[in-house]
Amino acid sequence: HGSGRRARMVVEDSREALAAAAGCHPSEIIFTSGGTEADNLAVKGLYWSRRDADPRRTRILCSPIEHHAVLDTVQWLEKHEGATVVWLPVDHEGVVSEEAIRAELAAHADSTALLTVMWANNEVGTVQDIPAITALAHEYGVPVHTDAVQAFGSLPVNFRAAGVDTMAISGHKIGGPVGVGALVVGRAVKLTPVMHGGGQERDIRSGTLDTPGIAAFAAAAREATENLPAESARLRQLRDTLIAGVEREIPDAVLRGAREEQSGDTDRQGMPRRLPGNAHFTFPGCEGDSLLFLLDLAGVESSTGSACTAGVPRPSHVLLAMGLSETEARGAQRFSLGHTTTSADVDTLLNALPGAYERAKKAGMASHVSSIQTAGTGFTS
Numbered sequence: 001h002g003s004g005r006r007a008r009m010v011v012e013d014s015r016e017a018l019a020a021a022a023g024c025h026p027s028e029i030i031f032t033s034g035g036t037e038a039d040n041l042a043v044k045g046l047y048w049s050r051r052d053a054d055p056r057r058t059r060i061l062c063s064p065i066e067h068h069a070v071l072d073t074v075q076w077l078e079k080h081e082g083a084t085v086v087w088l089p090v091d092h093e094g095v096v097s098e099e100a101i102r103a104e105l106a107a108h109a110d111s112t113a114l115l116t117v118m119w120a121n122n123e124v125g126t127v128q129d130i131p132a133i134t135a136l137a138h139e140y141g142v143p144v145h146t147d148a149v150q151a152f153g154s155l156p157v158n159f160r161a162a163g164v165d166t167m168a169i170s171g172h173k174i175g176g177p178v179g180v181g182a183l184v185v186g187r188a189v190k191l192t193p194v195m196h197g198g199g200q201e202r203d204i205r206s207g208t209l210d211t212p213g214i215a216a217f218a219a220a221a222r223e224a225t226e227n228l229p230a231e232s233a234r235l236r237q238l239r240d241t242l243i244a245g246v247e248r249e250i251p252d253a254v255l256r257g258a259r260e261e262q263s264g265d266t267d268r269q270g271m272p273r274r275l276p277g278n279a280h281f282t283f284p285g286c287e288g289d290s291l292l293f294l295l296d297l298a299g300v301e302s303s304t305g306s307a308c309t310a311g312v313p314r315p316s317h318v319l320l321a322m323g324l325s326e327t328e329a330r331g332a333q334r335f336s337l338g339h340t341t342t343s344a345d346v347d348t349l350l351n352a353l354p355g356a357y358e359r360a361k362k363a364g365m366a367s368h369v370s371s372i373q374t375a376g377t378g379f380t381s
Contacts, residue, residue, distance in 0.1 A: 007211045014218035021221040022169060022184055023158030030183045030201045031214055035149035038168035038183035039069040041205060042145040043116055045191030046166065047077055050113040050143070052192065059084045059108055061115040061142075063096045064321040067122055069168075070147055071317070074116070083113070093258040094126035094322050101136055109140035116144070119151035119167075123305040123318045123334060124257030125278025127155065127271060134163040143189065149173055149181075153224035154232065154275050165189045171213065175339065176220035180213035235276040235337050236260075238346055242279050242335060245350040250357055253281045256319065256332070277337040280305070282324070286360035288332045294359055295333075298352035303334045 012026070019026040032038045043060075050057045062074050064087045077083035086104055089097045096117055105112065115137045120127045134144045143165040151157050153174035159167050166189060170181035185191060185204060197206030224231075240260075246253050257280050258273040283291060288304035295302050305316045315329035335349065 010211050010215050011209055014214045017218040017222050018182060021218075021225040022152065022167070022182075023160045023162075024184050025187065027202070028159070028184050028187060030185050030204050031209055032181045032183055032205055033179055033210075034172070034181040035067075035147065035168050035170035036069040037205075038170070038181050039067070039145075039147055040073050041183050041191065041194055042166035042168060042185075043070060043073045043114070044077065044194055045204070046114040046143055046145060046189075047081065047083060048192035049190045051081075054110075056111045057113040058082055059086055059104075059112040061086045061088055061101065061104055061112060063088050063090060063117045063128075065090055065094055065096075065121055065123075065126075065318040066116065066118050067147055067149070070116055070118065070145075088117070090321055092323050094121055094124050094256075094318065095258065096128055096133070098129070098133060098136060101133060105137065105140040105142060109142060112140070112142050114143050114145060116146070118147040119157065120148075120155065120275050121257065121318060122150045123316055123332075124280045124322070125150075125275035126257045127151070127273055127275065129271065130164060131162045138163065150275060153221065153228070154235075154277060155272060156228065159184045166191070171217035171220060174220045174224045176217040177213050180210055180217045182217070231339065232272075232276045235341070236272075238337050238341060238343060239276060239279050241343070242337070242346045242349065245346070246279070246281060246353065249350060249354050250283065252284050253357075254284075256280045256282055256322070256324075277341070279335045279337070281333050281335075282319070282328055283331040283333060283357055283360070284328070286331055286357065286363065288330055290360040290363045291331075291333055291356055294356035295349070295352060298348075298356060300349050300352055303336070304332050305334045 015026045015029045018029050032041065047060060060074055060077065060083050062070065062085055074085050078085045088100050091097065101115065117128055117130065117133055119130050130146050137144045145166040146164050147168045148157050149168055149170045150173065152169040165186050167184040168181065169184065172178040191204050193204050193206065195206050200206050200209060243255060260272065260274050292302055292304055305318065315326045316332055319329035319332060
């Protein structure tokens with residue numbers, strides 16, 4: 001009926017808009033509920049498909065700085081599906097070693113199911129050379145998945161040019177709604193589906209599509225990519241001002257991730273080394289959660305990038321993989337800039353940070369939540 005045809009037209013028009021933004025063919029867009037589902041579909045689907053075609057293929061090459069959507073999926077396959085996980089080393093900036101990838105593939109290409117490396121890290125902002133990594137893996141006939149959730153809408157991400165086999169993107173990271181994303185799947189790539197049902201989305205992801213969410217996702221992608229050069233340049237300038245200000249006000253603070261010496265500094269065929277809206281520091285002598293709490297009281301919202309289980313702060317797996325000690329990693333603080341961020345916001349942070357840091361240092365390295373809470377209230381326990 002007419003309403004169904006109109007809904008279908010909205011979905012297909014949105015698919016074309018997203019394909020244009022992501023640099024792929026519309027048929028390669030598989031709509032999902034977000035980046036987490038997209039990563040699960042890709043990693044599990046590639047692993048099962050490759051293993052079923054050749055039972056020897058049980059090795060998964062994975063960077064240790066992946067988002068948990070990939071990290072936990074890989075570990076689940078290791079525990080339940082007989083996968084052997086090879087954790088690729090990263091340097092102190094969080095850059096994956098291409099030499100280690102080549103060595104692993106040269107020795108074990110026949111038994112390797114897939115390689116997965118995120119395009120840009122969600123904590124420290126480091127950007128990987130995905131086209132080079134993909135070209136290397138394809139020399140040995142190994143497919144590549146990349147989690148591009150952080151990169152899409154912030155960097156010039158192009159699925160076709162990068163050559164990857166699958167790529168995860170998400171709506172809410174670019175101003176779209178929560179609960180919608182996509183997995184870009186090359187037309188020749190075979191994935192074993194995780195869910196079964198009505199056969200929607202090339203039979204890769206069954207389920208009734210969220211038409212309003214998909215339309216909003218496409219609108220956000222169109223807006224983000226059309227304004228990408230100007231907005232990236234604006235964010236880089238704000239980010240560099242923030243970094244310089246933090247290093248001036250708090251000399252002990254250490255910038256983590258890849259450094260760009262000048263605004264817009266790039267290498268690797270024009271790809272920036274760091275996300276334009278990311279500034280990640282470790283602050284020695286204090287708990288990251290204490291600093292977060294005190295900054296929040298001053299009207300600044302930041303994050304530690306670490307998980308918290310049963311009220312006990314845990315250091316970031318990303319920072320530990322980069323060689324930091326647990327004590328260093330616990331002082332982490334990530335400042336994220338976006339389309340609403342202004343120079344006044346950066347000034348607010350720089351004005352609030354020195355006092356917040358001094359108070360957080362006095363609180364010391366907290367061992368439980370009550371220490372964090374009392375640090376900002378003036379009450380003593």
